[in-house]
Amino acid sequence: MLEFSMMLVEETLVPTAALPIAELKAHLRLGSGFTEDSLQSDVLESFLRAAIAAVEGRTGKVLIERSLTYGVSAWHRADRQILPVAPVNAIESVTLVDRLGEEAQVAPSVYRLVPDSMSPRLCPVGHVLPSIPPQGRADIRFLAGYGPEWGDCPADLRQAVLLLAAHYYEYRDETALGGGCMPFGVTSLIARYRPLRLGAGQ
Secondary structure (H helix, E strand, C coil), X not given: CCCCCEEEEECCCCCHHHCCHHXXXXXXXXXXXXXXXXXXXXXXXXXXXXXXXXXXXXXXXXXXXXXXXXXXXXXXXXXXXXXXXXXXXXXXXXXXXXXXXXXXXXXXXXXEEECCCCCCEEEECCCCCCCCCCCCEXXXXXXXXXXXXHHHCCHHHHHHHHHHHHHHHHCCCCCCCCCCCCCHHHHHHHHHHCCCCCCCCC
């Protein structure tokens, strides 16, 4: 039986300018003395990044556009590779890497993106995807996210992030909270975005 492995790597970070720091300050009703405090802004930025990561982890949705690389040691199927997050806007490159680390770029003319709100896919233009070298992998670099601006994200997901970031801020000195703690308001807002688990054959 072949051993299968996969890894998702974030290649670019969400720019600070795209984070809703001002909206979070308004949500928290921070006084004017705090709104000019750069230290306070750094703290709020860290909570926003943590909240975005948590919401993305629960939903499988990339909220703000950035590049990611998905490495797989074998294709999901010969005629498709399901990508682990959505929405995916473009395939930037596909690279085959052999066991010695030698890389070979796959021509864009032989693959295509099939967009899907839940399970976007890399598919061949012909019948099958190119063969992955034995003990090697394929690295799929793609651009994912609702858009480059905070306002491109759906309103309910934006609200979920603000609620969760505010929760982190309000309980920042609390050490007894479990790692998976998420307020009910947040879970209800993100519920319809949660990925469906229909089995390995899907």
